[in-house]
Amino acid sequence: MxxxxxxxxxxxxxxxxxxxxxxxxxxxxxxxxxxxxxxxxxxxxxxxxxxxxxxxxxxxxxxxxxxxxxxxxxxxxxxxxQPDAGATSSPDGRDGVAPNGASESGDKGRQARPHGRQRLPEHLPVERIELLPPEAQDERATALVRIGEEVSETLEWRPASFVRLQIVRPKFAVRGEPEQGITIADVPDSPVPRSLAGPGLLAHVLVSKYADHLPLHRLEKMFERWGLHLSRSTLCGWVESCADKLAPLVGAMAKDALNAHCIAIDATGVLVQAKEKCVFRRT
Structure with a gap:
């Protein structure tokens, strides 16, 4: 039906x-x-x-x-x-993945990095803080004999500080012959004439501004925290004077760069599909 x-x-x-x-x-x-x-x-x-x-x-x-x-x-x-020829099966059923979550082929080329506490560089200055037990701080210390010590190291920070650098130039005169006049050493050259800033401070300002990208108003606040007021106008004048001093060096670097075969001005990579058609032209 x-x-x-x-x-x-x-x-x-x-x-x-x-x-x-x-x-x-x-x-x-x-x-x-x-x-x-x-x-x-x-x-x-x-x-x-x-x-x-x-x-x-x-x-x-x-x-x-x-x-x-x-x-x-x-x-x-x-x-x-289908599973790749280089893949392996893990106990949990996932192909190409080791039990720890990493591929087997990736583990072969990866070197194991050592774990643990990092050793501090030997060139760092050392400050010692000695901690004595209570028994070695009273009259009972006479009955104790020091047999060794245990040393543990931590990494600490000491903030930067200003110093008053005094350049002393003694004066000399010939004994018994005042007509010979006074002998004194010449004043050392300074990057910025008639300035309170020494070469080290000027270098610190330039590196902070151009390498560490710290504007001058932040440097002004940092110097105030360190106990010295330096206005940003003063810092700007130092930067301008240093720029005038470094202008010949910058010009020489630019001339050397322009004479080079090529100049790498950008790290951004661009895929080139037809490399054989690329022709370098000097402008």
Whole structure:
């Protein structure tokens, strides 16, 4: 006995709805797989700096495989993602990943770094603080004999400080011959004439401003915390005077750079698709 027409129409509509749903799911999977494939192609065939470990490529398709499993479809044996030849299976079932979460091929080329406390450099100045037990600080200390010591080191910070550098130039005269006049050493040259700043302070201001990127108003506040007020206008005058002194050196460096084969002015890398068509032209 044949089914009623209404029931057949209802079954056909249900099949059509299921087919449309599966079509939409496979379309999502196709778009996701296309994106992952394009990304992996760039990693494989791009520049050497962009290459990745082939053992990690299997992980990129885990989401696709899980989505396929969720829809009830099984990946085809010929086209499904297969474990890479260099990948290994871990006890938890993940391919290409060691139990500790790192790939096996990545562990081979990675050197183990030593752990533990870092040794302090030998060139640092040493300050000793000696701690005596209470028994060695009273009358009982006469009955004790020192047999050794235990030394532990910590890294401490001593803030920078200003010093008053006095340059003393003794005066001399010839005994019994005052007409010979007075003998005294010449005044040492200063980068900034008639300035209170010595070469070390001027170098510190320049390095702080141009190497450490500290503006002069911050240096002014730092110097105030160290107990000396130096206005930013004074610091600006020192920078200007030092710039005039260093202008010949900067000009020589610029001339040397312009005579070079090429100048690297930016570290931003740009991928060149046709290197054989690139021609260097000096301007």
């Amino acid at each position: 044949s089914k009623p027409v209404e029931e057949q129409i209802r079954e056909l509509k249900d099949k059509l709805a299921r087919a449309a749903h599966e079509r939409d799911e496979y379309r999502k999977l196709y778009e996701l797989a296309s994106i992952e494939l394009e990304r992996l192609r760039r990693h494989i065939f791009g520049q050497k700096a962009e290459h990745v470990d082939p053992a990690q490529m299997q992980l990129a398709f885990d989401a696709i495989v899980q989505m396929l499993a969720g829809t009830g479809a099984q990946p085809d044996a010929g086209t499904g993602a």
